[in-house]
Amino acid sequence: NTPFDSSTHPHRRVNPLTNEHVLVSPHRTKRPWQGQTEPPQAVNLPRHDPQCYLCPGNERAGGLRNDAYESTYNFVNDYAAVLPPPGPIAPPSPHPLLTTEPVQGGCDVIVFHPRHDLTLARLSLEEIGKVIEQWCAIYQTRGSQEGIEYVQIFENKGAMMGCSNPHPHGQAWSLSVVPTLPATELANLTKYSLSDPAPSAAPKGPKNRPCLLCEYAHFEIDVPHDTGRVVFKNEHWVALVPWWAIWPFEILLLPYKRHVPSISHLTANEKNSFAQILSNVTKRYDNLFSCSFAYSMGIHQRPVPRPESAALISDEEDEENVAHLHLHFAPPLLRSASVRKFLVGFELMGEPQRDLTPEQAAQRLRDCSEVHYLDGAA
Amino acid sequence: NTPFDSSTHPHRRVNPLTNEHVLVSPHRTKRPWQGQTEPPQAVNLPRHDPQCYLCPGNERAGGLRNDAYESTYNFVNDYAAVLPPPGPIAPPSPHPLLTTEPVQGGCDVIVFHPRHDLTLARLSLEEIGKVIEQWCAIYQTRGSQEGIEYVQIFENKGAMMGCSNPHPHGQAWSLSVVPTLPATELANLTKYSLSDPAPSAAPKGPKNRPCLLCEYAHFEIDVPHDTGRVVFKNEHWVALVPWWAIWPFEILLLPYKRHVPSISHLTANEKNSFAQILSNVTKRYDNLFSCSFAYSMGIHQRPVPRPESAALISDEEDEENVAHLHLHFAPPLLRSASVRKFLVGFELMGEPQRDLTPEQAAQRLRDCSEVHYLDGAA
Ligand SMILES: O=P(O)(O)O[C@H]1O[C@H](CO)[C@@H](O)[C@H](O)[C@H]1O
Ligand SMILES: O=P(O)(O)O[C@H]1O[C@H](CO)[C@@H](O)[C@H](O)[C@H]1O
Numbered sequence: 001n002t003p004f005d006s007s008t009h010p011h012r013r014v015n016p017l018t019n020e021h022v023l024v025s026p027h028r029t030k031r032p033w034q035g036q037t038e039p040p041q042a043v044n045l046p047r048h049d050p051q052c053y054l055c056p057g058n059e060r061a062g063g064l065r066n067d068a069y070e071s072t073y074n075f076v077n078d079y080a081a082v083l084p085p086p087g088p089i090a091p092p093s094p095h096p097l098l099t100t101e102p103v104q105g106g107c108d109v110i111v112f113h114p115r116h117d118l119t120l121a122r123l124s125l126e127e128i129g130k131v132i133e134q135w136c137a138i139y140q141t142r143g144s145q146e147g148i149e150y151v152q153i154f155e156n157k158g159a160m161m162g163c164s165n166p167h168p169h170g171q172a173w174s175l176s177v178v179p180t181l182p183a184t185e186l187a188n189l190t191k192y193s194l195s196d197p198a199p200s201a202a203p204k205g206p207k208n209r210p211c212l213l214c215e216y217a218h219f220e221i222d223v224p225h226d227t228g229r230v231v232f233k234n235e236h237w238v239a240l241v242p243w244w245a246i247w248p249f250e251i252l253l254l255p256y257k258r259h260v261p262s263i264s265h266l267t268a269n270e271k272n273s274f275a276q277i278l279s280n281v282t283k284r285y286d287n288l289f290s291c292s293f294a295y296s297m298g299i300h301q302r303p304v305p306r307p308e309s310a311a312l313i314s315d316e317e318d319e320e321n322v323a324h325l326h327l328h329f330a331p332p333l334l335r336s337a338s339v340r341k342f343l344v345g346f347e348l349m350g351e352p353q354r355d356l357t358p359e360q361a362a363q364r365l366r367d368c369s370e371v372h373y374l375d376g377a378a
Numbered sequence: 379n380t381p382f383d384s385s386t387h388p389h390r391r392v393n394p395l396t397n398e399h400v401l402v403s404p405h406r407t408k409r410p411w412q413g414q415t416e417p418p419q420a421v422n423l424p425r426h427d428p429q430c431y432l433c434p435g436n437e438r439a440g441g442l443r444n445d446a447y448e449s450t451y452n453f454v455n456d457y458a459a460v461l462p463p464p465g466p467i468a469p470p471s472p473h474p475l476l477t478t479e480p481v482q483g484g485c486d487v488i489v490f491h492p493r494h495d496l497t498l499a500r501l502s503l504e505e506i507g508k509v510i511e512q513w514c515a516i517y518q519t520r521g522s523q524e525g526i527e528y529v530q531i532f533e534n535k536g537a538m539m540g541c542s543n544p545h546p547h548g549q550a551w552s553l554s555v556v557p558t559l560p561a562t563e564l565a566n567l568t569k570y571s572l573s574d575p576a577p578s579a580a581p582k583g584p585k586n587r588p589c590l591l592c593e594y595a596h597f598e599i600d601v602p603h604d605t606g607r608v609v610f611k612n613e614h615w616v617a618l619v620p621w622w623a624i625w626p627f628e629i630l631l632l633p634y635k636r637h638v639p640s641i642s643h644l645t646a647n648e649k650n651s652f653a654q655i656l657s658n659v660t661k662r663y664d665n666l667f668s669c670s671f672a673y674s675m676g677i678h679q680r681p682v683p684r685p686e687s688a689a690l691i692s693d694e695e696d697e698e699n700v701a702h703l704h705l706h707f708a709p710p711l712l713r714s715a716s717v718r719k720f721l722v723g724f725e726l727m728g729e730p731q732r733d734l735t736p737e738q739a740a741q742r743l744r745d746c747s748e749v750h751y752l753d754g755a756a
Contacts, residue, residue, distance in 0.1 A: 002466050003466055003469075004465075004466035004467065004468065004469045004478075004480060005466075006469075006478065009461075009465060009466055009480055010459065010460045010461060010465075010480070010481050010482070011478050011479055011480045011481055012478075012479050012481050012555065013476070013477065013478060013479075014477050016475050020558045021479075021555075021557065021558045023459065023460075023481060023557070025459040025460065028457055028459055030457065031457035032439060033542065034542045034543065035537060035540060035541065035542030035543075036417075036537035036538065036540070036542075039414075039417075061410060079406055079408065079409035081388065081401065081403040081406055081724070081731055082388045082401075082403065083387075083388060083405075087382075087387060087388075088380050088381055088382035088383075088387055089382065090382065091381075091382045091384075094597075094605075095597050096575060096576075097394050097590070097593065097594050097597070097621070098391070098597075098621045099391065099392050100382075100384065100389050100390075100391060101389055101390050101391075101399075102382060102387055102388070102389045103388050103389055103390050103401060104388070152724060152727060152728045154723040154724060154727050154728075155723065156720075156722050156723040159413060159414035160414065161720065161722045161723070162413060162414070162720025162721075162722040162723070163413065163722075164411065164412045164413030164414075165412065165413075171723065171724070173724050173728065175728075177390065177399075179399065179401070179724075179728035179729035180398045180399045180728070180729035180730075181726075181727060181728060181729060182727075182728065197474060198474075212475070215475065216475050219472075219473045219475070219476075227472075243475070243476045296722045296723045296726045296727065297727075298723070298726065298727025298728070300727070328726075328727060330726050330727075342534075342539065342540025343540075344534050344539045344540040344541075344674045345532040345533065345534040345539070345540070345549065345674045345676070346459070346530060346532060346549070346551050346557075348559075348674045348676065348706075348708050349530055349532050349559060349560075349674065349675075349676025349677075349678070349706060349708075350528075350530045350532075350551065350553075350557035350558070350559060350560065350676070351557035351558035351559060352558075353459055
């Protein structure tokens with residue numbers, strides 16, 4: 001009987017944040033690819049594009065004109081997926097299986113930089129710091145609005161991820177409901193906090209209860225194990241390919257030194273090392289296949305900031321703080337700048353399937369240079 | 379206070395098969411699209427392509443040669459995602475959050491027709507009937523194998539859905555585990571069967587208990603309501619855009635006259651009308667944007683056929699028969715043959731979002747001709 005080898009034998013792993021499985025088929029990368037390839041990316045983008053609705057001073061679709069901004073820039077999405085509260089009340093359901101829930105909220109666009117031709121990977125730490133400040137500001141402002149229960153900050157990067165404009169930008173959708181995925185993660189974080197795992201030296205959540213993500217990060221970076229899934233780590237943050245990664249080079253980025261419910265909880269030092277690890281990770285991504293690496297990124301955290309009224313409870317006693325801040329990076333590329341993984345057929349109808357192990361992916365990302373390939377020549 | 383109007387006001391709906399939400403933003407189709415468009419499809423494909431590894435008589439990647447087949451044709455995938463049982467036993471978990479489960483099984487390719495240039499939409503009813511027979515045969519054979527707990531039959535169609543070969547074909551992945559999505563659906567079907575919904579005239583599941591999908595189909599086709607979500611219906615089957623559809627023109631196809639746990643349970647008449655509705659739906663799809671419409675399709679049913687040993691229990695008493703046969707079609711196109719919906723950023727990090735209502739989508743599909751656009755000139 002051959003002993004089990006995770007880099008050879010098909011197996012499945014569980015994501016404890018969602019209780020969903022991923023099928024790992026490591027031998028499958030040997031498969032030749034004869035399918036669709038991605039079109040080559042535009043190179044030599046101009047610093048300012050007169051046609052771009054995100055560049056400073058340009059006119060947008062709705063007819064409004066952008067400021068001549070010099071750093072980050074926010075505005076309300078001209079084609080928002082949700083509209084401001086109050087909205088109409090819920091109609092009666094025609095059948096118990098058919099329920100409708102009106103949703104209100106707001107959709108913001110967050111431009112990262114005035115230059116059309118840059119991306120997070122090519123911004124200075126100071127410039128990335130300003131993006132982080134914008135995320136904090138939007139989370140705080142939108143999340144304190146009447147009727148808003150959740151703020152989802154995300155970035156779609158690259159045409160193959162449905163991003164319609166290369167100008168560096170992200171979005172924040174603020175909603176009157178907590179969406180499915182973060183709601184599931186929060187339920188599982190809460191469940192874990194009430195469980196009784198083996199004692200460990202990991203940081204603890206509110207009421208000194210265990211935190212799933214603090215435990216997980218602690219296990220991954222505990223040096224004696226050396227799990228091989230850590231891509232990069234600095235004073236406060238770790239970037240790793242999680243045990244349960246779906247996308248080929250998926251990354252989970254989180255603070256590991258203490259339990260941090262949201263970006264509002266970050267200290268100045270933690271924000272500095274957040275900028276540093278964002279720069280490091282996005283540079284490695286670009287260097288992996290020498291291209292501007294496409295991904296969707298999302299920030300998961302406490303649904304909205306602590307209200308003023310909670311000031312009497314300490315942060316450590318506030319059960320709502322069960323969330324632990326983390327970022328998911330979901331990048332589609334698998335083999336090269338033009339060959340992506342398609343999560344289709346079996347993945348849509350059965351469960352996600354991946355073609356290399358998370359450990360193999362982490363190794364590839366660890367091997368990437370920390371100097372951006374376009375700056376390497378200097 | 380404006381009354382709620384589902385074709386104008388953003389809202390979310392619940393999928394009772396998964397308990398997940400979809401955010402519906404009907405006003406969003408007005409948004410201009412400046413992002414990636416899909417490359418035009420190859421037209422005038424040859425009837426036989428010497429380079430195609432699926433055409434009769436050709437050599438495949440593994441070096442094996444296809445028979446000179448004249449109808450459907452099956453073989454084991456040369457790059458299977460899972461390998462035959464028995465496999466190595468599960469290793470001890472390094473941490474309770476990191477579990478590994480070895481998976482065994484087999485991956486079959488099912489070629490629908492010898493001609494390279496056809497698709498389901500252009501096959502005769504008799505030819506589609508042969509594909510159905512193949513699905514039944516694979517479900518029966520694979521599903522009776524020692525160690526196989528689930529058979530997932532699916533089709534990836536079109537380059538934008540990761541299909542690497544236009545030759546008409548599907549796959550069946552047979553596994554030693556029930557994958558996440560069908561396991562969730564089965565759990566919700568079971569839960570519903572134990573619930574006590576309002577009495578209705580819908581067919582009943584085993585032990586005369588309610589079946590979620592029988593109830594749902596019954597509600598949708600009950601003429602007095604006319605929900606507007608039915609695309610096409612024949613003697614035994616209905617194709618509809620479900621209340622909770624995620625993909626722009628998603629279709630749920632299921633038998634509505636009686637509770638049918640699997641394709642093994644279909645009568646000859648039911649198979650004939652299955653072929654007819656498959657032909658009707660795939661023709662409408664192609665006609666929607668006058669192109670070979672891309673999709674992923676999957677058959678959900680009883681995980682494996684009833685074993686011989688169950689012969690003593692009647693079909694109506696067999697609790698495993700709680701599953702109700704249905705097909706999901708997940709097609710990405712949104713506005714035209716080249717503009718698709720990207721389920722990215724918010725969708726990956728929050729919850730799926732759609733830009734037109736299921737009712738609007740069903741109307742568009744109802745309006746499509748039943749004669750294939752390439753045959754219309756005749
Ligand atoms: O097996 P194929 O058609 O080559 O591959 C396609 O379908 C598989 C099953 O859905 C996916 O895992 C692959 O990512 C996709 O490219
Ligand atoms: O808002 P954008 O960038 O134009 O649009 C993109 O991101 C949205 C949010 O993830 C998606 O709903 C769209 O399908 C996608 O094309």
